[in-house]
Amino acid sequence: MYSSGLFLLIFITCQMPGSQSQECVSRQEVQSTLRHVHKLLSAHETSFLQSVRSLRKKLDLLHNNTIKHGSNINAGKNSTPICLPPNPPANGRMLGQVFKVGHEVHFLCNPGFQLSGPETRECLDSLRWSGEEPTCQRIDAGAHNNPTTSIPTSTSPSSPPSVSVRPSRCIEFQDSMHCTCEQGYSISRQDRSLCTDIDECELFRMTQAGRLCLHMCMNTAGSYYCQCPTGYSISKDNRGCQDIDECETAAHNCTKDQVCVNTFGGHRCMVVECPRFRNASYIKTSPLQCERNPCVQGNKACLKAPLSISFHFMSVVSNMSTPRVLFRVSAARVLGDALRFGLLGSRGAGHFTLQRSSRQSGELLLVEPVQGPATLEAEVEMSELERRTLLGRYVTKVTLFVSPYSF
Structure with a gap:
């Protein structure tokens, strides 16, 4: 449409009276000019269409986010009631981001501090948290020598105690959240932001014939270990038990007459x-x-x-x-x-x-x-x-x- 209009304009201009010094352009020059103009208009049209499509995507995204936000607000009003977020203890932190009725949050203390109070609190039907608010108390270096102080021997100021709940690692990909856990942990069914310890001893006993350990399986945070009864030592595979020959190793209390x-x-x-x-x-x-x-x-x-x-x-x-x-x-x-x-x-x-x-x-x-x-x-x-x-x-x-x- 644009090229035909321009050709007509050039043709008329060529035939105007009184233009004694003007010469008409040739047919090849007109066609070359039209091709150049056509390319220019096509490039402008393509750029315009791309801008329109980009603007349309941004409008759709804004519209969807508005709908999601509104649905979340409505869902929060119509679904399970939630408790007010509890305060994490000083010198510690709280694990868990779901505060609905029946859900739990977990508390940890920083290295050098010991948790006093419940490790887990649950959102009750009354929209209050169970138990008392925990605190983190500093571990006294001389507390181990005090018989009245109860501190686990496995806990030291330089290394935090092992726990059965840890935060998950989450990334957002293609409008969905993907969360992963360390080895020995699995995503919590109640809160995807939490990882709970896998009880390998119970899992093996439920899903496979036989035993994970020859004698006794002891679950730990993120792993497990095998234990043998008195008089046995753990074998090289860390699963079996080998008898200790007390007579050969002279680890007995027999007299010369026995x-x-x-x-x-x-x-x-x-x-x-x-x-x-x-x-x-x-x-x-x-x-x-x-x-x-x-x-x-x-x-x-x-x-x-x-x-x-x-x-x-x-x-x-x-x-x-x-x-x-x-x-x-x-x-x-x-x-x-x-x-x-x-x-x-x-x-x-x-x-x-x-x-x-x-x-x-x-x-x-x-x-x-x-x-x-x-x-x-x-x-x-x-x-x-x-x-x-x-x-x-x-x-x-x-x-x-x-x-x-x-x-």
Whole structure:
């Protein structure tokens, strides 16, 4: 439209009378001028349209913000009532930005100060905060020496105490708020500005089979650690438990006359004494063995007494799978033509059995699982015969210590 008007104006000007010195421009010059004018007008039109679009976006944004602000005001009037924001303690701070009924805020003190009063306050239906207003009191350097002062030993002026609630890190992206937490924390369901500690011990127990720790899981702020019972040390993976051998490390209280026996989670100090038989006497030939003195000729009661009595102590875990071979009795050499194995008395009845493993050996088996802690005893007898005549008896007294744990 603009180019045609301009062409008409130039054409008319060319034909005006009285312009003796003016010459008409050529057709090519007119077309070149029109193209230049067209480009100029197009550039102006594009710039104008961009300005209009930018202005329209700003107007829309202002309109939306006005609507949001109005809806927030209406929502505040019509939704859950809110409490007045509580005052953070001096030398401390408050965590939480939601003050609706049923929501909580948390209080922390700066390093060198200790919180006095509730750590958490809740907005009640009465639109008042629960509990008293907390304060932060300076920690006295000499307070640890005062027995009447109650200060956690893990708290020091140089490092703030671990807490289960921390502020989240939030950024605004594409008209929405995105909040993240440190490792070991998750966004609070009540207030996205807060991060609450993840109880790994409870989470693992609820979502996966087995246990996070072999014995006991202790939750901490942002993490956890495993604990072992007395008599055990934590393994290299920080999850398992290893028995401490008090006998090997000399961490026992046994006397020289006692035998130190390591058990799972502890130890026993055992006194080994030679038994007494009628018309027979014994002498201790080693810490765990007694041998019979020679019998008087013709003393049949002495000849029936065991030639030797050995003592054997064993430690096992609770509820160990069965059947399980515990102990093997063997003859170094056989003088007679037969060996016979058996259990003496009623000790260990229902828990043990004896089976022949070869011509010269027998095995003591645990046939029933045992729930610890428990102590079981059994006496294994090996008899040597010659044409069914007893040549000698050998007795092994086995004592089994069952741990209260399954590890």
